[in-house]
Amino acid sequence: MKIILANPRGFCAGVNMAIESLERALELFGTPLYVYHEIVHNRPVVERFKKLGVVFVDHIEEIPNGATVLYSAHGVSPEIRQASAKRNLRAIDATCPLVTKVHTEAVRFAREGYTILLIGHDGHDEVIGTMGEAPEHIRLVQNEQEAATIDLPADAKLAFLTQTTLSVDDAERIIAVLRRRFPQIVGPTKDDICYATQNRQEAVKELVPEADVVIVLGSQNSSNSLRLAELARAHNKPAYLVDRVHELPSEALTGSETVLITAGASAPEETVQECIAYLQERFGATLESRTIREEHVSFPLPRELRLISVGVRG
Ligand code: SF4
Incomplete structure (x- = not known):
């Protein structure tokens, strides 16, 4: 392995x-x-x-x-x-200052009289916080279908913002629908998805073709971790999102020669190392570390x- x-x-x-x-x-x-x-x-x-x-x-x-x-x-x-x-x-x-940035944008757009379409997941802590900045002015858009059907006048004064931990590809598709329906819509140049979410998704996208199976260390309520597992599955690879390696189903690695390991932005490195040690001990796995992008943010x-x-x- x-x-x-x-x-x-x-x-x-x-x-x-x-x-x-x-x-x-x-x-x-x-x-x-x-x-x-x-x-x-x-x-x-x-x-x-x-x-x-x-x-x-x-x-x-x-x-x-x-x-x-x-x-x-x-x-x-x-x-x-x-x-x-x-x-x-x-x-x-x-x-996180990158979340605060979205709050600030929401306050500014609301003050300028825009209706804000927030692209995000209902009930997520970040979405609740951002919507609370201007509840009268913000409407939630969760997917392409909602973007295609949201009931607003064609000439409405509109802005969009996004949750920081979305799938880059999903967000692009949703924004494209909104721009088609409401060409006047304003927003960030691309989206508000943070550097960490983007980089982790980019690494999976680049490496997943080489893997038979993907392990994402992270919790089930972690939005950016969920997106990594979804991304792997979208490339037709089985993906497991677990907090710790012992939570993997027993058949998860059967017949797999190459395992891609990644971790969501809130998963401790200790859980990654524990997973590597287990695979090395159990399957005699060799390890190849692959860097897609350097990060120097603090x-x-x-x-x-x-x-x-x-x-x-x-
Ligand atoms: S994933 Fe990390 S860097 Fe990105 S917005 Fe959340 S806390 Fe901030």
């Missing part, structure tokens, strides 16, 4: 920043420490923090007055910020933590 290890894979700059923020907040404030939603969409990461005493909540009302809360990498709506302020919470905002810790860190040292 041969393993092809895709590069780039795994943690992106936003996930690194969010995880480091939570670690730093734990050091500075100890527990109880609350996180609104999962800090990143990855089960092993969330479980590790739960063991350290971090409490993950889905409602701000679950947090006692005056406690400390971290907002996850996916961002929050203004309503959540107001609810936190009402409870006097110390809020640390670990929203984001600073949230302002609230930087200020406190400086204060503590001073």
